[in-house]
Amino acid sequence: MIIQQLHVESFRNIRSAQLSPGNGLNLIYGQNGSGKTSLLEAIHFLGLGRSFRSHLSQRVIQEGEDKLQLFSRLAAGDDEHKLGLRRFRNGDTEVRMDGERIKKLSLLAEALPIQLITPESFALLFEGPKARRQFIDWGAFHADSSFYLNWMSVRRALKQRNQLLRDKARYQQIAFWDKEFVRYSQVVTEIRKHYVDSLNEQLKGIIGGFLPQVEVRVSFTQGWDSKSDLAELLQTQYERDISLGFTVSGPHKADLRLRVGTLPAQDALSRGQLKLLVCALRIAQGRLLQQQLNKNSIYLVDDLPSELDKQHRKLLLQELVDTHAQVFVTAIDPAAISDSLNFPPDRTFRVERGEVKVIE
DSSP, X not given: OEEEEEEEEEETTEEEEEEOXXXXXXXXXXXXXXXXXXXXXXXXXXXXSSOSSOSOHHHHBOTTOSEEEEEEEEEEXXXXXXXXXXXXXXXXXXXXXXXXXXXXXXXXXXXXXXXXXXGGGGHHHHSOHHHHHHHHHHHHXXXXXXXXXXXHHHHHHHHHXXXXXXXXXXXXXXXXXXXXXXXXXXXXXXXXXXXXXXXXXXXXXXXHHHOTTOOEEEEEEOSSOTTSOHHHHHHHTHHHHHHHTSOOSSGGGOEEEEEETTEXXXXXXXXXXXXXXXXXXXXXXXXXXXXXXXXXXXXXXSSTTTTOOHHHHHHHHHHHHHTTSEEEEEESSTHHHHTTOSSOOSEEEEEETTEEEEOO
16 A cells, blocks of 8 residues: 555644655654654554544644544555545544545554554553554454454453453353353454464564574463463453452453563663564564555654664665555654665655655
8 A cells, every 4th residue: 555645734733734755765854843753643643543642632633723634545556545534623533435434443444554663662562461462453453354353242242241240240140251252262362373473474584684693582372371261261260350350361461472582572682672673573564464465554663763773774774665665754864864775765855843845
């Protein structure tokens, strides 16, 4: 998927911007607070219906305006699509694709798959397992069309079960939801396992290039003891779950573990190495999507030069270029990017006080 045209209106400090990105590497530069990150955020918002910087629409919509508007022309091979989104200050969202209104934001993610790399991407390694589950589920969602409905069924059964636990219900009342929970959990877990196995094959070469002196092991944990039957475990842990008021074991506790030797990766690697590891995960995920569905992701890389020396900037940029995907990279100093390339970017944009200008 390629963004051929992008129109941004009333998004943070960008009052109105129109640009025609290049098919490959797009360099966006400007001082801190100029709006370059907001431009990436607008693309992310168009692809997922939400910001990567704030959960509150009021903070994204420009002050004094009642809504933001985003519009793009997309190309996938010989096919072209129009995608538009409006977000109102009251929280309502209107999305149209090729003129037809769509209600499920999951269709946005399907139409415009996005890989995001920001200074906050370290959350994938440092925060709890939620971010890593979301990483796995992004890939599982794209790789297997049945994943989304099965995962929604898991969440529905889990919600009912937890409510009964809080109500101190007898196990006989919970048993029905346990059957539903186990049924869909098994499907979700198998899809996740298969996806992580496929991802590992992609990761090996990329991590080897980025961190040749380090052996990183990536493994999947399903959320309960792999030697235990989930149905039996739920019944055995009923008293414990009742006392806590929630379900301790299940696919909602799954995780992706990254280790160097006996240590978690976040304890064994420097910040520069960790950034490269996060980038490797994102690039591998995008490559796997292309291999499985012949669909390219769009890469959004904010402040790429930070914490990377010129050699590693060059390595990362080359890996991004080799994906043959559309890439948007931001930097304060454009030389930090151009000096690490053997060729000029497809397009260069300068952002100043919310105004976006193409640099010929």
